[in-house]
Amino acid sequence: xxxxxxxxxxxxxxxxxxxxxxxxxxxxxxxxxxxxxxxxxxxxxxxxxxxxxxxxxxxxxxxxxxxxxxxxxxxxxxxxxxxxxxxxxxxxxxxxxxxxxxxxxxxxxxxxxxxxxxxxxxxxxxxxxxxxxxxxxxxxxxxxxxxxxxxxxxxxxxxxxxxxxxxxxxxxxxxxxxxxxxxxxxxxxxxxxxxxxxxxxxxxxxxxxxxxxxxxxxxxxxxxxxxxxxxxxxxxxxxxxxxxxxxxxxxxxxxxxxxxxxxxxxxxxxxxxxxxxxxxxxxxxxxxxxxxxxxxxxxxxxxxxxxxxxxxxxxxxxxxxxxxxxxxxxxxxxxxxxxxxxxxxxxxxxxxxxxxxxxxxxxxxxxxxxxxxxxxxxxxxxxxxxxxxxxxxxxxxxxxxxxxxxxxxxxxxxxxxxxxxxxxxxxxxxxxxxxxxxxxxxxxxxxxxxxxxxxxxxxxxxxxxxxxxxxxxxxxxxxxxxxxxxxxxxxxxxxxxxxxxxxxxxxxxxxxxxxxxxxxxxxxxxxxxxxxxxxxxxxxxxxxxxxxxxxxxxxxxxxxxxxxxxxxxxxxxxxxxxxxxxx
Numbered sequence: 001x002x003x004x005x006x007x008x009x010x011x012x013x014x015x016x017x018x019x020x021x022x023x024x025x026x027x028x029x030x031x032x033x034x035x036x037x038x039x040x041x042x043x044x045x046x047x048x049x050x051x052x053x054x055x056x057x058x059x060x061x062x063x064x065x066x067x068x069x070x071x072x073x074x075x076x077x078x079x080x081x082x083x084x085x086x087x088x089x090x091x092x093x094x095x096x097x098x099x100x101x102x103x104x105x106x107x108x109x110x111x112x113x114x115x116x117x118x119x120x121x122x123x124x125x126x127x128x129x130x131x132x133x134x135x136x137x138x139x140x141x142x143x144x145x146x147x148x149x150x151x152x153x154x155x156x157x158x159x160x161x162x163x164x165x166x167x168x169x170x171x172x173x174x175x176x177x178x179x180x181x182x183x184x185x186x187x188x189x190x191x192x193x194x195x196x197x198x199x200x201x202x203x204x205x206x207x208x209x210x211x212x213x214x215x216x217x218x219x220x221x222x223x224x225x226x227x228x229x230x231x232x233x234x235x236x237x238x239x240x241x242x243x244x245x246x247x248x249x250x251x252x253x254x255x256x257x258x259x260x261x262x263x264x265x266x267x268x269x270x271x272x273x274x275x276x277x278x279x280x281x282x283x284x285x286x287x288x289x290x291x292x293x294x295x296x297x298x299x300x301x302x303x304x305x306x307x308x309x310x311x312x313x314x315x316x317x318x319x320x321x322x323x324x325x326x327x328x329x330x331x332x333x334x335x336x337x338x339x340x341x342x343x344x345x346x347x348x349x350x351x352x353x354x355x356x357x358x359x360x361x362x363x364x365x366x367x368x369x370x371x372x373x374x375x376x377x378x379x380x381x382x383x384x385x386x387x388x389x390x391x392x393x394x395x396x397x398x399x400x401x402x403x404x405x406x407x408x409x410x411x412x413x414x415x416x417x418x419x420x421x422x423x424x425x426x427x428x429x430x431x432x433x434x435x436x437x438x439x440x441x442x443x444x445x446x447x448x449x450x451x452x453x454x455x456x457x458x459x460x461x462x463x464x465x466x467x468x469x470x471x472x473x474x475x476x477x478x479x480x481x482x483x484x485x486x487x488x489x490x491x492x493x494x495x496x497x498x499x500x501x502x503x504x505x506x507x508x509x510x511x512x513x514x515x516x517x518x519x520x521x522x523x524x525x526x527x528x529x530x531x532x533x534x535x536x537x538x539x540x541x542x543x544x545x546x547x548x549x550x551x552x553x554x555x556x557x558x559x560x561x562x563x564x565x566x567x568x569x570x571x572x573x574x575x576x577x578x579x580x581x582x583x
Contacts, residue, residue, distance in 0.1 A: 341368035
């Protein structure tokens with residue numbers, strides 16, 4: 001009944017065509033589940049649009065945001081938090097003897113009947129998107145947890161013999177550590193840093209690649225905090241002198257979060273860094289990673305090759321693994337046998353056999369790669385080429401008819417070529433096996449809600465290569481490129497083009513940072529005959545780069561400039577993550 005009602009309502013209100021609805025209905029019958037879930041998964045309609053129209057149809061109030069200060073803690077305590085999250089419902093306040101309740105599922109009458117019984121009151125419903133409901137639930141829980149702040153007297157800094165089991169069982173510590181995870185997920189943090197200072201513990205979150213200080217605790221609570229994290233990660237709480245690594249599996253706001261934990265001893269106490277991986281995140285399509293059309297066409301042609309090596313290079317946290325996963329997903333078909341060896345396996349890809357390395361039993365990249373050659377593979381992904389042995393086996397695999405994808409740590413694409421030679425790999429092997437090297441960085445996307453137009457200074461334009469003279473030179477060069485495909489961004493370099501420049505301001509939606517999310521900038525070095533000649537001559541990376549640029553290669557800074565010219569990012573952001581092109 002609900003499914004039929006929602007489908008007809010969306011068609012009648014012009015939010016969905018009858019043909020598209022029938023397509024979704026067919027998918028629903030094949031996969032099962034609710035029509036509403038299928039509509040959202042297929043992106044046939046977004047949740048705010050669906051709920052806004054549903055609220056109007058039911059004559060209910062639609063509320064996009066919830067004011068947390070207006071949520072009654074007493075009323076909230078009557079609803080189990082697991083129940084509230086599962087059914088996406090939260091009681092707000094009492095009006096005229098009735099409970100005002102926000103819900104993302106106004107047609108779930110059974111759950112609403114349970115809420116009515118739990119509260120002992122009739123309900124006044126308001127319709128709110130599920131993300132806002134879950135965020136409010138977590139915020140209310142976090143606010144209650146923060147009532148137990150971690151304080152000690154200023155003089156209590158001496159090391160005292162405390163039972164570590166007792167430390168781990170302290171409720172305030174547990175709630176405080178849990179609140180770190182809640183807030184980190186809410187603010188889209190990728191890493192949590194717990195850093196001991198002289199008299200306090202500082203917590204910083206890395207959000208969109210930049211660290212922000214978020215919390216502090218008294219130094220006397222450091223041992224308790226670290227012990228709690230160690231217990232969660234299955235580490236040795238008695239060992240404080242050696243670095244340790246572990247993992248934590250969490251479920252926060254309906255998301256499965258995998259946390260990688262690293263602890264190291266410092267002069268001020270143990271330091272903890274935790275990397276958060278959202279296991280429920282859907283792998284991005286290549287078209288969603290920020291590739292320009294010319295780059296998309298190039299990388300698409302190379303990942304379809306039957307053999308050779310494709311390398312992705314960049315610093316830690318630059319999105320190399322995400323790019324490789326997207327490439328694998330693009331070519332992942334039943335007729336291909338795809339194997340990966342990773343450290344660790346970050347996301348599961350259906351139809352791909354993924355093996356994590358294990359140094360404790362001497363299962364390295366090289367060992368796994370050697371074993372893969374006996375598994376009749378078509379495509380092999382190696383997490384990273386770190387040494388000569390791994391590089392040699394990867395090259396051997398590519399020369400014997402396999403497509404190999406991997407990462408390597410260098411600053412730019414040409415540097416990866418010379419790095420292989422520095423590993424004592426024969427230049428003729430590098431030249432004959434390497435197809436393309438892609439360097440990448442991540443730049444923050446300027447917030448569309450608060451970005452502000454401005455006129456950059458001549459110095460800023462010159463630093464990014466965007467003066468009229470620089471754009472004219474670039475425009476002429478790309479027109480003369482030999483292998484380069486026609487891009488849809490040629491006009492950006494034409495001096496006649498008048499771009500609009502934006503700068504970051506900061507608002508509530510972007511947590512006052514001025515940016516929301518990140519996108520990639522890329523540099524693709526195609527190993528053609530001229531580049532192969534330079535490899536065989538043992539030319540340096542600058543010479544190889546000049547050859548690539550003459551053939552039409554777009555450097556990292558130039559691709560970043562394209563993001564600025566199209567209003568995706570800012571000049572300051574691109575200058576922050578790229579270095580000046582030296583030709």
